[in-house]
Amino acid sequence: MSRGFLSGVLMGGIVGSVGLAVASQMARPPGTTWPSVKAEPATVAADVSSSSDRAAVADAAGGADPASVPMAAGAVPAGPATDLVPPAGSEFARPLPDAPPVLPAADRAPSRSEMLPVAVPDVPDTSSPDTRTASRPQSVPLEPAVPVAPAGEAAAPARPATSLAAPVRLEGTAQPGVPAAEADPAAAELPPPPPLTPEEEAMLAEAAGITDPARPRMIEADPPRTTADGSRLPRIGDPDPTTQATVAPETDLPPIRRYARPFENPMQKPLFAVLLRDTGGPALDREALAGLPFPVTFVIDPQEPGATTAAAMYRAAGHEVLMLATGLPEGATAADAEVMLESAALAVPEAVGMIDLPSGGFQEARTLATQVVGILEAQGRGLVTHDRGLNAADQVARRQSLPAAVVFRSLDAEGANAAEIRRVLDRAAFKAAQEGRVAVYGDTRPETVQGLLEWTVEGRADAVALAPVTALMR
Known part of the structure; x- marks a missing residue:
């Protein structure tokens, strides 16, 4: 840049000098x-x-x-401006020399040969994925080739052929090309599998073709085979017809089956059980309660004077009854539980099971709950508990395969009115749709009975199947 600037200054001086010389030649000298x-x-x-x-x-x-x-x-x-003349003796009109002016040369661009090459780094092309086909892995033989026995020795016995469909595992021997398998961990080292959630149980039931969650369908492993005349052939495991016992009469059935109300659910709706505790008193109309047009399970306090009469009245109308777990002292022992259950069974002999108290009771004490579950199992009755705390009684009952159910919500807590009871029933119906079954508990108050009747007519009762408590415990 500095070189071009100097060239421009030099050229400007030369051009100016030439212009002045031409002007001096054209102007008239002074006095002429x-x-x-x-x-x-x-x-x-x-x-x-x-x-x-x-x-x-x-x-x-x-x-x-x-x-x-x-x-x-x-x-x-x-x-x-035109009358001005140069002063005398000036050399303004001196003629220019005849030699041509020397002009500076222009800047020259560097040639391609003088330019230094610049190396461009290789950038991988990521615009398209690599679609080259991977090399096919070579198959690994399952067993090494049988070595040829030297002459004079007995030939080794032929080994059975190994197929891919039924691989043979050789204990203590290593196979070429196959990594050695790790030793199987002991059964005690594996954590127990988590229990199935209700959604997983529903998915399994749907996959198995079970539509009623209360009545699982038994799937036969092998269809029955018949002879030429149509009679079924005996199968392994069938009892001997000559020693098969006759069907037990109804009096030999346990109370949970003998006094259960017949129930069918052809629409396969979620099960909804209503449990009402008989509050007693002269103002209670048991005949009207017994005439309710839907299944109701009545809870009877066995220590009440008219407990046997009330249970008989409800049973005559076809309803199921439960005995309430009253009479257990604080800090009750196993002997106290046995005495309480025996006296309750005498007062309410047609009870299908026992229900714990809404607060307190035995379901939180594991030792006492284990004793109660054992006695109920010996009597042939079921167990109903409330959804609170750890509920040790329900855990013990399910572990010992005792029929059991859990109450989801209390209807008339803190003196609820009919409108509040209907809202609780709606929430319980939604719970039944999620889990397939639900049970609610209330007293025989006028507000509770009114709210229940209004809900069965105008509420969501059509979305569930009102059922006795034994349908939930099966």
Whole structure:
């Protein structure tokens, strides 16, 4: 850049000097006059550029008016600016030398040969995925080739052929090309599998074709085979018809089956059980309660004076009854539980099971709950508990395969009115749709019975199947 700037300054000086020299040659020296030249007016007019020159041309033209003489093209009229003349003795009009000026050479662009090459790094192309086919893995033989026995030795026995469908595992021997398998961990080292959630149980039931969650369908492993005359052939495990016992009469059935209310669910709706505790008193209309048009399980306090009569009235109407776990002292022992259950069974003999108290009771004490579950199992009755705490009684009952159910919600807590009871019933119906079954608990108060009747007519009772408690415990 500095080189171009200097060249421009030099060129400007040279051009300016040339211009000054030309101007000095064209200007008239001081004190001189143009010679008288006779020429044609048109010719003179072409060379006139000032007023004094026009006057001289006019004199030459025979006394013409200087104003009528035309000015040359590009001429400037006389005035203060044109009357200036260079001073005497100046070299302004000195002629320029004949040598041509020397101009600086222009900047030259570097040639391609002088340019240094720049290496461009290789960038992998990621615009398209690698679609090259991987090499096919070589198959590994399952067993090594049988070595050829040397001459004079007995040939080794032929080994059975191994197929891919039924691989043979050789204990203590390593196979070439196959990594050695790790030793199986002991059974005690594996954590127990988590229990199935209700959603997983529903998915399994749907996959197995079970539509009623309360009645699992038994799937036969092998369809029965018949002979030519249509009779079924005996199968392994069938009892001997000569020693098969006759069907037990109804009196030999346990109470949970003998006093259960018949129930069917052809629409396969979620099960909904309503449990009402008999509050007693002269104002209670047991006949109206027994005439309810849907299944109700009544809870009877065995220590009440009219417990046996009330249970018989409800049983005559076809309803199921449960005995309430009252009479257990604080800090009760196993002997106290046995005495309580025996007296309750005598007061309510047709009870299908026992229900714990809404608060307190035995279901939180594991030792006492284990004793109660054992006695109920010996009596042939089921167990109903409440959804609170760890509920040790329900855990023990399910571990010992005792029929059991859990109450989801209390209907008339803190003296709820009919509208509040209907809202609780709606929430319970939604719970039944999620889990397939639900049970609610309440007292035989007028508000509770009114809310229950209104809900069965106007609520979501159509979405569930009102069922006795034994349908939930099966």
